[in-house]
Amino acid sequence: MASKACLLLALSLLFTACLARQRQQQQDQCQLRNIEALEPYDIVQAEAGVTEIWDADNQQFQCAGVDFIRHRIQPGGLLLPSYVNTPILAFIERGRGVHGVILPGCPETYEYSQDQQFSGERRGQEFESQDRHQKVEELNQGDVVAIPTGAAHWLHNDGDSELVAVVFFDTQNYNNQLDEYHRRFFLAGNPQAQSQQQQQGRPQIQRQQQQGRRQRQWQGRQFQNSGNIFNGFDVEFIAEAFNVDRDTAEKLQGQRDQRGHIVKAQQGLQIIRPQQTRQHQQSRRGSSGRFDPRQQHQGRRGSGEWSNGFEETICSLKLKENIENPSHADFVNPQAGKIANLNSFKFPILKHLQLSAERGELQRNAIQSPHWTINAHNLLYVTEGTLRVQIVNNEGNSIFDNELREGQVVVIPQNFAVIKRAGEQGARWVSFKTNDNAMIANLAGRVSAISGLPVDVVANSYQLSREDAQRLKFSQRETVLFNPSYRSQGRASA
Helix, strand or coil, X not given: CHHHHHHHHHXXXXXXXXXXXHHHHHHHHCCCCCCCCECCCEEEEECCEEEEECCCCCHHHHHHCEEEEEEEECCCEEEEEXXXXXXXXXXXXXXXXXXXXXXXXXXXXXXXXXXXCCCHHHCCCCCCCCEEECCXXXXXXXXXXXXXXXXXXXXXXXXXXXXXXEEEEECCCCCCCCCCCCCEEECCCCCHHHHXXXXXXXXXXXXXXXXXXXHHHCCXXXXXHCCEHHHHCCHHHHHHHHCCCHHHHHHHHCCCCCCCCEEECXXXXXXXXXXXXXXXXXXXXXXXXXXXXXXXXXXCCCCCCCCCCHHHXXXXXXXXXXXXCHHHEEEEECCCEEEEEEXXXXXXXXXXXXXXXXXXXXXXXXXXEEEEECCCCEEEEEEEEEEEEEEECCCCCEEEEEEECCCCEEEECCCCEEEEEXXXXXXXXXXXXXXXXXXXXXXXXXXXXXXXXXXXXXXXXXXXXXXXXXXXXXXXXXXXXXXXXXXXXXXXXX
């Protein structure tokens, strides 16, 4: 018994040491001296679309423990079913589609059959008119989709234009026990086929430039090396498990499939779903498919435990919410812009994922108050226009001072101070945050750290007269979104 107790103690100490080392490595990753705007550095092509990939080995992503990709799916394209070792937040940037998430243990509540009653003798026969599956949802621009860790999911573009979806992975979430990278496990197709053909066809100079990073990626950590999990099983085992013939079992493995991970759906997809949902959504958004703001005036690093009763309602939880719905706006200044936060109070599934999202919009030359995020890292992705961003670390040094263009990404680590100003055409962005109720603290404005200080503290801290200290505290009466000043407008026009 004593030797067993000693062994358990040794294992416990080893586990504690490993956690401490991992925590120290994570902290070392956030010793950032300089960061840069990030764009996709690789593209994986497929029959009916492409996936653009950001470098997961970049120090910004390593600091925040996140990863990021973008799917571009052609009309009629189907992103093959797969699951991932991390929770997912996806944002529909453009287009429309339909998706499904298969939650283990939940019932198949969408069903149709012309012959519901059949005898045991007919049980093995095919019924072409019969189908039954879990709930599917229609997606539109502005929708945020939450997918729990390990839940299989698929996405289909049933519109007449390209569907663009950006996907955020929280690789340091407590539900991920593999490693610090997201891994995708496909349930169909041969995803590596297109990737291998694409790499073989690249110009030699491009292969040489990316050889170092490419070699690391093809060790099985990233999207390109994702494969069909059925391919690893013996075909006879598959045939027996599904009670099908060998030919069908081989098709499950997809070894001869050369279409890649996004395939062209033949003659569209016949999916059971509620009628007139699309018309109802369009009636709320208008013909453009977007909300009109003018109509307004007319667990990530916690214990991982679910709240009481939460697990009992997982099957009925909403897995999507439109962040562009005017009712979600938290800060609105008609002359400056608006910001909407999607947290676990508005979107309960985020409590389990320990993630949240923000949709921001600034008009020409408008500014968001300088601030820091108290309890989360922040990945910022620009969807329209240009956004001047400055980020300052704890040493008081500027580690980023540049203009973000459409399609670029930057990571803002927890507690690092940041200020944003829109360019001449304004700017819109979406942010993904590693806390289900991410909170910010403003540095300027009516409700801010400076305005909350006593006047004499401000005067003595900044060597100001009492009058100047009062002016510093009270001259900016707006809260979060600031109108462009005459000074900034003059600089822009010059």
